[in-house]
Amino acid sequence: MKSLQNLVFIIVMAASALANAQQDSLKLQREARALLREGNKLYNKQQFSDAAIAYRKALGKNSKYEKASYNYGNTLYQDKKYKEAVEQFKVTTETSKDKMAQAEAYHNIGNAMMEQKQYEQAVEAFKNSLRRNPNDDETRYNLAVAQKEAKKQQQNQKDNKDKNKNQKDQQKQNEEDKKNDQNKDKKGDDKDKKDDQQDQKNDDQKNQQKPNQDQKDKQNQQPKPQQGKMTPEQMKQLLESLNNEENKTQKKMNTEKSKGRKVKQEKDW
Template identity: 30%
Template sequence: MRIAVFIILSCLIGNDANSQIHKRYLRQGNKAYADSNYAAALHYYNNSFDTASTYNKAQFNLGNAQYRNMDFQGSMNSFAMQAEKSIDKKEKAYAYHNLGNSYLAQYQMASKMAEQASPDTAQMLAQAGFNYLKESVEAYKNSLRNNSTDDETRHNYALAKKLMEQMQSESKGGGENDQNQEQEDKQQEQEKEQDQNKNKEEKEQQEQNREQQEGENEKNDEQEQKGDKEKGDEEGEHGETDPKKLSKQDAEKILEALKNKEEKLHQKILKKKKPSKVIKIEKDW
């Protein structure tokens, strides 16, 4: 009987000691968490959870420490387990709320990685980000089902839902955008080719006009040279007085002088000639 009592008492003392240990770890973890020493807090919460795996506070705070250390996959697991086994609706609502935050943080990380990734990797990250958003929306819904008066949860739910709808819209219009971009590029290429052809035609037309103008200029020069030669010939015939020919005025003067000389000569001849004898002829009847 004494042995049984001793055993029972020993068990009670041992259980009480374990209870005090996991609570002590929890207090140490809370202190480190308050000091923003999240790595140390994570260590103490893990010890507390390992000592008493059914201790909900240790698991909940463990999820918070994992979240602060940016171990979002770990925090998602911790909050999901806490939400599943918690009986209290308020604790369940908190667990789902933090689960939604973890999914949302994971989406943000995937989006930043996609900005610097190759096209194929970026597409995979975008799909993963969409799935994280979808899970966060569902987690916030479950939180509101257990506590519909939490304004912070309602705000986060609206934000996650809006981001998810935006991604759906972009994904739906992605094919159309690619097709429109391809069509636009094709149209720009056609316009560029048309401009090149137009420039080529204008250049050829300018060259043709230039050659035609040069031909006309050469023709005009030949005509001008021919005109100058003909004009020179005409001036040679009718312009300056030919020394072998008399002008009309000079010819008239010469004729007048000859006429006067002839008249004088005629008068002189008349004076020298004797008058003829006049014979009167009468009819003999």
């Protein structure tokens, strides 16, 4: 009996706790709805920052409150916080079971991507919106604009890529030309240096030969004795010698005169 009483007590307590939890949940839901309405009023007055505060409070009361989450994304979009807005809209696309709500969230994701110039992502978002609501002409128009901008962006990226490639190629060519010029200058300098060294060597050889040549030239410049021409001293000596010979001859002739001439005798045949 006692065990039965304990079981009944537990059931009653659990039911009471559940009832209290449900009451708390309903209370939070009511508070969340009130905050949502407050946020909507502020949003309509274009007081987006204050509206965002109200929506965040509503989500604090009920984290799965889809309308508060979606509207909070709209305030972020209006404040040009496009990246944060996209993340908030994604919550709606992942949690909402309403295709129209999902279509609107994807539509807004596409608009936020357009603002960030992420046109390919915008195209995909608008396509997802049209898959859930094919009759939305505004989304279809936005899709056409996004496709046009995406194509233009792709072409610009291709042009920029080609331009960068050409610039890199030109820079590489300039570097190669500069390197070749430096090599040519170096070779020219080496050749000039080699020529200078050869010239110096030749000059050194000439300088070594120059004394011998100068000496030879000096010798060539010295006056050579001329054949057949006597010096004054030699002429004086020759004259004295001739005078002495002449005196001797004269003296001998005088002696022979004094003895008489010899008579030539005939031979006796």
